[in-house]
Each structure stands twice: as C-alpha cells, then as structure tokens.
Amino acid sequence: MVIIKNLELKLTKHAYKKAFHIAHSAKSTTENILVKLTYDNGIIGIGEASPSYRVNGEIASVLPNYEKPIKEILHGMDGRKYGKIFEKTEFLSKTSSSLKAAIQYAALDAFSKYCNTSVHEILGGKKEYVETDYTVSIGTTEESVKEAKELFNKGYQIIKLKVGEDIKADIERIRAIAEAVPETEFIIDANTGYTAKQSIYFADILYRDNIPVLVFEQPTPVNDTEGMKLVRNNSKFPVAADESVRSKYDAHRLIKENALDFINIKLMKTGITDALNIIEMAKTASINLMIGCMAESGIGISQSIHLAAGTGAFIYHDLDSHMLLKDTKEHNFKQDINKLYPI
Numbered sequence: 001m002v003i004i005k006n007l008e009l010k011l012t013k014h015a016y017k018k019a020f021h022i023a024h025s026a027k028s029t030t031e032n033i034l035v036k037l038t039y040d041n042g043i044i045g046i047g048e049a050s051p052s053y054r055v056n057g058e059i060a061s062v063l064p065n066y067e068k069p070i071k072e073i074l075h076g077m078d079g080r081k082y083g084k085i086f087e088k089t090e091f092l093s094k095t096s097s098s099l100k101a102a103i104q105y106a107a108l109d110a111f112s113k114y115c116n117t118s119v120h121e122i123l124g125g126k127k128e129y130v131e132t133d134y135t136v137s138i139g140t141t142e143e144s145v146k147e148a149k150e151l152f153n154k155g156y157q158i159i160k161l162k163v164g165e166d167i168k169a170d171i172e173r174i175r176a177i178a179e180a181v182p183e184t185e186f187i188i189d190a191n192t193g194y195t196a197k198q199s200i201y202f203a204d205i206l207y208r209d210n211i212p213v214l215v216f217e218q219p220t221p222v223n224d225t226e227g228m229k230l231v232r233n234n235s236k237f238p239v240a241a242d243e244s245v246r247s248k249y250d251a252h253r254l255i256k257e258n259a260l261d262f263i264n265i266k267l268m269k270t271g272i273t274d275a276l277n278i279i280e281m282a283k284t285a286s287i288n289l290m291i292g293c294m295a296e297s298g299i300g301i302s303q304s305i306h307l308a309a310g311t312g313a314f315i316y317h318d319l320d321s322h323m324l325l326k327d328t329k330e331h332n333f334k335q336d337i338n339k340l341y342p343i
Helices: 060-074 082-092 097-114 141-154 167-180 196-208 225-234 248-256 267-285 298-311
Strands: 004-022 025-039 044-049 134-136 158-162 185-189 213-217 239-241 262-265 288-291 333-336 339-342
Touching: 004 060, 025 060, 025 097, 044 097, 044 298, 060 082, 060 097, 082 097, 082 267, 097 267, 097 298, 134 141, 141 158, 141 167, 158 167, 167 185, 167 196, 196 213, 196 225, 213 262, 225 239, 225 248, 248 267, 262 267, 267 288, 267 298, 288 298, 298 333, 298 339
Parallel strands: 134 158, 158 185, 185 213, 213 239, 239 262, 262 288
Antiparallel strands: 004 025, 025 044, 333 339
C-alpha cells in the first residue's frame, strides 16, 4: 500500500504577456491553485486548478480553504486505488470543479510515479504528441493581423479567433486575418457573445467569403439550447459547445437535443472523471471532441496534454494557455512549436 499522508493547496498568481480579451471579459492576471498530494513513501502528485468565476462560479482565493476538509477525507487512502480517490472528490463538481480536476490529476500523477510510467500511458498512450492551435484574443484588426502572421510563420496551421462583442468589427477583423494568412484554418469562438440570429448571420457571411472555419464555438448564451440548435441547423460550420457543457449531464442533455457537432472538454469544468465519461458518450453518439483550457500554467496544461495524448479522443487541441502567460515552464511535457509531447 501507498498511503495518502498530506494535501497542500497553494494560491499562485500569474501575469499575461498581454491582456487576454474575450467576449465581455478582459484580464491581465490570473490566479491558480497548485495541488500537492503527498504519500507515505515520499511520492508527491502534482496538479493545478485554474478557477473560473465566469464559467464555474469559482473564486480562486476561496479554494485554499478546502484544504483541511479534503485532507481529512483523503488521509489514509491507498494511492494505488485512484478510482476511489476520484469518487471522494465528486462532491466538488458543483462548487469547485477545477479543484476536483487538479486533485484527481494529482492522484493519477502520483500513481504514474509509483508505476514508473506516465499519466498519458495510464490513460491509453494513443498518441506520442498532440498539435495545438494558438488563440488570438479580441483586439484591433491591425494587432490581430500582425499576430496571425507571426503565428503562421512560426508554424501554426490553426488559429483560434475570439469574437462576440461587435459583430461588424468581428467580421472585418476575420476577413483581414484570413487575407493575411490564406493557408491558415480557424476556430471561431464567440464565448456566448451572440444571439442565435446574429450567429447565423455571422456564419453565413464567413461561409460566403470562403473563410476556412473548422468550428464555430459557443455562439449563443449558456442556457440557450434552442438557440444553439437553431445555429447548428442553419450554419455551414460545425457548432461546438464549451460553456454550455460543464459536466457529463450537460453533455448528455445537449447530445439528446441534437444541439451540437462538437463538445469542447476542459478539465477545469469536468475533472478527469466527467471528461472520460463524455469521451465515451461522444463515441456512442458520433459527436466530435475538442479539448481546451482556462488559464493553466505549464503545470496545469500538462494535465490536458496527457489526457489528450493518452486517450487520442480529440480532433482539435486548444492547449495554449501556458504560452499566453509570463514565466511559465514546461512540466511533464516538451514543446516543439505547436507540438506538445507528454513525458
């Protein structure tokens, strides 16, 4: 047996290289939670939570207060039986799902060290690496064109573009970017910023302009399932749900409603357990998957890299948050431009 001896939750602060601007939200700093799960044989499992008030209703400064009660729940458990550890963290789903994700991953990280392997191999070892896109947040057309050119020259084939505040400006900006980097493909993310009517109009304009859009992500508000269905049925582009899918229950409901083509899984919304459930659900329903991130540093983004490479379940990978932050380092992965290798 290897016994859980201690749990530590530490608030960490990170600055963005430049302000990160999405629909109705902009920030220059972020706060995460570093998780350390210590076992009696000296093994330490590492995880990171990237809380989101906008998506999960979480307040980062509050989460360290969970340390004592969670420590009491997990203390003395056998670290080899990580499934039981997962079960004990499910109560965090409604209040602090990012913390659930980080603790579950820390348990897997510790188990992988105990087995002298890696998390991505425990999860299936399907891929040696995954390729990420890079996000260009809302900004001026000139700034966005310049950034897109730089990304294309570095080797990024897919760029994610944030939109959702000013539809006219969004269209003009996308046209300019597409003209500047004609060999690039795009994921367009409205972050709930449009109505269904606006989304259909927006998608129709881009389609008629021959803009190569791979996915139109979260066009409508979180609870507007009928609106998302309307967009899906009247858009030439595949529609993805992000903010609308925080759990396996959300995924099941939207799949049943025929409201989407893609689900964007983020560990900070689902944890490991719901992510694996959604992967199996999507296979059964022939729904495509992409994987995204919140504001994880190199520690946190490694969790999604290992999940993505291990399961091989995702068509698109939006795992770039660590590149948007200052002073973050690779952790359990190596990077070669847009290629992310779990180690």
